Amino acid sequence: MIPFLRGNGGGSKARFLRRVLVLFLPFVLLGAGCTGAIFPSAAWAAPLLLDGQIVVGTKTGDVVALDAGTHQELWRFQTGAGRGSVRGVHGTPAADEERIYVGGFDGVVYALKRSVITDGAPEIAWRHPEKEGARTEAVIGGIALSGGKVFVGSEDGKLYALDAATGEVKWAFPTGARIWAPPVVVGNTVYVGSMDGSVYAVWIEDDSPQGARAGEQRWQFQTKGAVASGPVVVGDRLYVGSFDRSFYALDARKGTPAWPQPFSAKNWFWTEPLVAGETVYVGSLDRTLYALDTRTGDLQWAFEAGAAIRGTPLLTGGAVIVGAEDKVLRWVRRGVEEERLKLGGELYSPLVSDGRLVYVYAHDDVLYAVDPVKRAVDWSLSMARK
Amino acid sequence: MEFLGALWTTVLIDPLINALVFLYTLLFQSMGLAIVALTVIIRGVTFPLTLRQIKATLAMQALQPQLQEVQRKYKGQPQMVQRETMRLYREHGVSPLGCLGPMVVQIPIWIGLYQAIIQGLGSTPSNLVYLSQHLYSWLPQLTQAIPIDTRFLWMDLTLPDPWPILPLLVGASTWAQQKMSMTNQANVSPQQRTQNQVLLWMMPAMMGFFSLTLAAGLPLYWLLSNVITMVVQYFIAGWGGLKPAPAQGLAAAPPPASNQGRDGRESGELGQDGGGSDRSGASGARGPTRRRRRRRSRPG
Numbered sequence: 001m002i003p004f005l006r007g008n009g010g011g012s013k014a015r016f017l018r019r020v021l022v023l024f025l026p027f028v029l030l031g032a033g034c035t036g037a038i039f040p041s042a043a044w045a046a047p048l049l050l051d052g053q054i055v056v057g058t059k060t061g062d063v064v065a066l067d068a069g070t071h072q073e074l075w076r077f078q079t080g081a082g083r084g085s086v087r088g089v090h091g092t093p094a095a096d097e098e099r100i101y102v103g104g105f106d107g108v109v110y111a112l113k114r115s116v117i118t119d120g121a122p123e124i125a126w127r128h129p130e131k132e133g134a135r136t137e138a139v140i141g142g143i144a145l146s147g148g149k150v151f152v153g154s155e156d157g158k159l160y161a162l163d164a165a166t167g168e169v170k171w172a173f174p175t176g177a178r179i180w181a182p183p184v185v186v187g188n189t190v191y192v193g194s195m196d197g198s199v200y201a202v203w204i205e206d207d208s209p210q211g212a213r214a215g216e217q218r219w220q221f222q223t224k225g226a227v228a229s230g231p232v233v234v235g236d237r238l239y240v241g242s243f244d245r246s247f248y249a250l251d252a253r254k255g256t257p258a259w260p261q262p263f264s265a266k267n268w269f270w271t272e273p274l275v276a277g278e279t280v281y282v283g284s285l286d287r288t289l290y291a292l293d294t295r296t297g298d299l300q301w302a303f304e305a306g307a308a309i310r311g312t313p314l315l316t317g318g319a320v321i322v323g324a325e326d327k328v329l330r331w332v333r334r335g336v337e338e339e340r341l342k343l344g345g346e347l348y349s350p351l352v353s354d355g356r357l358v359y360v361y362a363h364d365d366v367l368y369a370v371d372p373v374k375r376a377v378d379w380s381l382s383m384a385r386k
Numbered sequence: 387m388e389f390l391g392a393l394w395t396t397v398l399i400d401p402l403i404n405a406l407v408f409l410y411t412l413l414f415q416s417m418g419l420a421i422v423a424l425t426v427i428i429r430g431v432t433f434p435l436t437l438r439q440i441k442a443t444l445a446m447q448a449l450q451p452q453l454q455e456v457q458r459k460y461k462g463q464p465q466m467v468q469r470e471t472m473r474l475y476r477e478h479g480v481s482p483l484g485c486l487g488p489m490v491v492q493i494p495i496w497i498g499l500y501q502a503i504i505q506g507l508g509s510t511p512s513n514l515v516y517l518s519q520h521l522y523s524w525l526p527q528l529t530q531a532i533p534i535d536t537r538f539l540w541m542d543l544t545l546p547d548p549w550p551i552l553p554l555l556v557g558a559s560t561w562a563q564q565k566m567s568m569t570n571q572a573n574v575s576p577q578q579r580t581q582n583q584v585l586l587w588m589m590p591a592m593m594g595f596f597s598l599t600l601a602a603g604l605p606l607y608w609l610l611s612n613v614i615t616m617v618v619q620y621f622i623a624g625w626g627g628l629k630p631a632p633a634q635g636l637a638a639a640p641p642p643a644s645n646q647g648r649d650g651r652e653s654g655e656l657g658q659d660g661g662g663s664d665r666s667g668a669s670g671a672r673g674p675t676r677r678r679r680r681r682r683s684r685p686g
Contacts, residue, residue, distance in 0.1 A: 084545055177533060195532075348512075
C-alpha cells in the first residue's frame with residue numbers, strides 16, 4: 001500500500017474512507033468518461049407527404065402523422081427498440097391508399113391502417129416478422145412500393161419482397177452483407193445497394209420477357225466500398241455513390257459503367273443524388289456538394305459546405321438547397337452560396353417539398369417547414385412526445 | 387471547452403480509431419484480434435512506466451518499517467509525521483507518485499478506447515457518419531474495411547457481453563493480479579488487514595460491474611491487460627501473493643530479498659496498472675507466520 005494514501009490524521013475508519021476515495025477516483029473518472037447511452041439516438045427519414053398529412057419518422061422510433069394544414073398531431077405510433085436499445089426510423093416510410101409502411105430499428109416492418117385510429121395510434125394491419133422479438137437486425141433503408149409489393153432491405157443482408165396486403169414474404173434476395181440503402185423500383189426491376197459493396201438489380205416478377213424468375217438477380221455491379229445510399233434511376237441511367245469515395249453512373253439494364261470513369265471525392269458518398277436535366281447533384285461526407293454532367297460525369301461545379309452532407313438536396317427556383325451536419329440549410333447557385341439558414345439540429349435527412357414549402361426533419365427532433373422563397377422557417381414543430 | 391474536446395479527439399480518439407481499423411484490416415477483419423493487438427502495443431509502449439512503477443513500489447515497500455516507525459514515534463503529530471516521511475522519501479530517492487504513473491496514463495486510454503469503440507466502431511448509421519469524419523484520408527485502405535464486423539466470439543464488442551462470461555473473467559483476473567501483487571505483509575495492523583481484504587474483493591467486483599454495463603471491447607482490453615501485467619509481475623517478482631502459504635516448518639525461512647524491508651521483514655505489495663490500479667495490500671501471511679511477524683513488529 002502506498003503510505004501517503006493512508007494519511008496521518010483521523011481514525012481507522014476515516015483512513016479507510018480516504019483510501020477508498022483516492023483508489024477509486026480513477027474509476028469515478030472512468031465512469032464519467034464512459035457515461036451516456038452506448039449508441040445515441042439518431043434517424044434521418046425524410047418526411048412523407050400525403051394528401052393533407054405529413055408523416056414523420058423520428059429518432060426516438062416514433063411515427064407521427066400531422067395535419068398538413070393545422071400542424072396538429074393526428075396520431076403517433078412507436079416502433080420497437082433494436083440492438084443497444086436503440087430506436088429510430090432511418091428509412092423514409094411509404095404509403096398506399098390503405099396503409100403506411102415503415103421499418104424500425106427493431107427490425108420490424110409495420111403496415112399501419114391509415115383509416116383505423118384507436119387511442120391516438122393507428123391499428124397494425126400486419127407486421128413482419130409476425131412474431132415479436134423474432135429479428136434483431138434493423139431496417140435502416142426506406143421502403144419501396146410497387147405492384148402490391150413492399151420492398152425492404154434488412155441488416156440480415158436480404159432484400160425482401162412482401163405482400164402489401166398481408167405481409168407475406170414473396171421472395172427474399174440475399175446479398176453479401178447488411179443492407180442499409182433504400183431500394184428503388186423501376187419497371188420490373190428493384191435496385192438496391194449493399195454493404196458488401198455491390199449494387200444489385202433484382203427481377204420483381206417471374207413472367208418477365210427475359211425469362212427470369214422473381215427474386216433472381218438481374219445484374220450486379222461491384223464497387224470498392226460499401227454502398228449505403230439509394231440509387232436513383234433516370235431513363236436508362238442508374239446513379240449511385242459508394243463508400244469507396246466514388247460516384248457511379250451505370251447502365252440500368254446491364255449494370256455496366258456509363259461514364260468513362262466514376263467521379264471521385266475525398267470521402268464517402270452516402271446520399272441519394274438529385275438528377276435535374278443534364279446535371280446530377282450529389283453531396284458527400286467530404287463536406288462538398290458536387291454538380292456533375294449526367295452524360296460524362298465531368299464536374300460542373302463544386303460547393304464546399306464546411307460540414308458533411310448526407311441528405312438529398314432539392315432544386316427550387318434554380319437554386320439547390322442542401323442541408324449539412326452543421327445544422328445549416330444553404331441555397332447554392334452554380335457553386336456559389338446565395339443564402340443560409342441555421343436550424344436547430346444537424347441535417348442528415350433528405351429534403352422534400354410539396355411545391356410551396358420545403359420540409360426537413362432535423363437531429364433536434366424538430367420538423368422544419370421552410371419557405372424556399374423567403375428563405376425562412378415558415379413553421380416548425382417538435383416531434384417529441386408531449 | 388470546445389478546444390479541449392477537439393484536442394482530446396485529435397490526440398487520443400482519432401489515433402485509437404484509426405489504429406483499431408488498421409489492425410482490423412491486418413488481422414483477418416477481426417475487431418477482437420485488433421483489440422488484442424492494440425492492448426499488446428499499448429502495454430508495450432507503456433512498459434517503461436510499468437517497470438518504473440514496480441521498482442518504485444518495491445522501494446516503497448523497503449521503506450515500510452521506517453515509515454511505520456515514524457508514525458509510531460510521532461503519533462498524534464501529523465505535521466511531524468509528514469515532514470519525516472518526506473525526508474525519508476528524499477533520502478531514499480523514492481516518489482510515491484511514481485507508483486501512480488502508469489495508472490494515470492491508463493485512465494485516458496481507457497476512456498479514449500471506450501469512446502473509440504462505441505462512437506467510431508458502433509454499428510449504427512450515426513456512428514458510421516462519425517467514423518467517416520475521423521478516418522485518416524491518407525490511409526484509403528481503411529475505408530474498404532467498412533462495414534466493420536464488431537462480432538468476436540459470442541460478443542458484439544460494441545455492446546455489453548450478453549453473458550456474464552467476460553465480466554467474470556475480468557473480475558477473476560483483477561482479483562488474481564491483485565492477489566499476486568500482494569506480498570506478505572508483516573507490518574499491517576489487523577484493522578488495516580481487514581480493510582485490505584475488503585478492497586481486495588471490492589476492486590474485482592467493481593471491474594466486473596463495469597464490464598457488465600460497458601461495451602465488451604473495453605473489458606476485453608482490461609482482461610488482456612491484467613494478463614499482461616501478471617506476466618510482467620511474474621518475471622520481476624514471482625507469484626507474489628498467489629503463491630500458496632508456506633508450510634509451517636518453512637515459515638521461518640527468510641522472504642525473497644526483493645520484498646524484504648531493511649530489518650528483514652516483508653511488507654507492501656507491487657504496484658499495478660492496466661487492468662487495475664494501485665490497490666491496497668493484504669496479508670499473505672497466515673497462521674504462525676503472521677503471529678510471529680506481529681510480535682516482531684511490536685514497538686520496543
